[in-house]
Amino acid sequence: MAEVSFGLWMKERQAHFERVAEEGIPGEKEFPEGLHEAMRWSILGGGKRVRPLLCYAASALTDAEPASADAAALALECIHSYSLVHDDLPCMDNDMMRHGKASTHAKFGFAEAVLAGDALQAEAFEVLASGAVPAERVPGLVKLLAFAAGSRGMCGGQAVDLALTGTGGAGVGLPELRRLHSMKTGALIRAAVLMGAACGRAELDTPALREDLSAYGAAIGLAFQVIDDILDVTGDTATLGKTAGKDAEEEKATYVSLLGLEGARALAREARDEAEAALSRIEGLPQYAGKTLRLREIADFVVSRDR
């Protein structure tokens, strides 16, 4: 059976995920309506859905049930969306625009945005424990997601990022930047592939697979961030759907400020190669043969994207 093209697969998965999120997040007519409206504004109708795509693609490796992969994908995107809502707050990055529309605080106010983010984080864990995922898989998924979201992952990376912003990049070298982004962006991207695999059959979710997926996720996370930094310089606000040129304005150390545009592009390609090497190791094991195509295509997509 011929596989559909990556473009078609991605569009189908994105549309499928939109329905999962539409139905999985409390409706705007449910009390308290204002909060649910703000939560839905924050998660629906925007974004590339990179974490759900990674989760779906990895879930194929362990023959996961669709309902489990949907729950894991939604939980991941709840965390990602809440982090954008809080990052956009005036006391953080102060951004009025996100995914080509008003950011949550710009539309609903500061307090409501804090609460919509908080409620989306709780929603993530409720989705995992709501019954769609077999009970024996839940502890592992909760652990992966909570670790990635917490002080040793995403929140920790954001705290370090804030502490370093406005110093004109002083004292920030490549090792510091990589550590920061491996927490801020990388942790949740790594969790996306590991959670996808953890949704499926336990006997297929082996330590060896987890190690290679972790390497793949780390490389993808790095590539993603490097490209983000490049697009902040080369992209325009309309295409990006968020404010371009912010890094230089805020005197942030980025992969571009440290390596230059060409150096950053080389690092992104290097990361993609690392990701592909990890997939080749997985592909070499008979039980996963023929199951890594979408993960490989996502790696290409992350490096070649223009928004």
Add this chain to the structure above:
Amino acid sequence: MAEVSFGLWMKERQAHFERVAEEGIPGEKEFPEGLHEAMRWSILGGGKRVRPLLCYAASALTDAEPASADAAALALECIHSYSLVHDDLPCMDNDMMRHGKASTHAKFGFAEAVLAGDALQAEAFEVLASGAVPAERVPGLVKLLAFAAGSRGMCGGQAVDLALTGTGGAGVGLPELRRLHSMKTGALIRAAVLMGAACGRAELDTPALREDLSAYGAAIGLAFQVIDDILDVTGDTATLGKTAGKDAEEEKATYVSLLGLEGARALAREARDEAEAALSRIEGLPQYAGKTLRLREIADFVVSRDR
């Protein structure tokens, strides 16, 4: 064996919980140090630990292992502490003082306070899934906590509270106030007793027990909030450890503004009686006989407290 007095039991449990939290939350020397310092400032060394006390007391009903009850108690207090950190933010209640010391944003700044709260929420779920609780209990505990913390519980109640603040109490009657507080304060207090019971032996955590515990928790939650409103009027800032007189200043509808001081006190006693009736139903079942003393004492404590 004679039981120790409630006062001694409470002091011992509070001191025990302090050690559990000290060891359970990442250390100040662990990277990123600043964020971990802010998280520890937010949760350690303050508060009455009402939710942990309720969790411990309820866990005795189902013969829970101490390690499981500790994890549930810590998870509950992580959620409660994060909610205080975010509630104290300038865009919310704007309070500079909490538990007799500087609130988290007053000490660490707005952005760090948002992140410390966010990371404490993630920490709550990580604690539940970290292995201290037997795997088969984790999904139920995560579900209870996430529901109580989310848009249909604590966050939802806070959103409604904010929407009603500053209207001079216009349009807010007793039903609206009870609904608001059953979400904002009640949901997590109810979760505390249900989680305590859910930590133990599944055959003892029956639907009948859960129904009575839920009634007890709802009544305790109401009593707690009514007394909070009374203390805001009759207490002083030094004793409370937080700013007194804020409700009137903000023209908030409270149980006191709607019922008067005496009416509010009567409602608190009524709620305590409801809580005791629920405990009597539990006590009437042989498998729980002699196990409700601490829950009864906590009900008295909540109503008679002066801070």
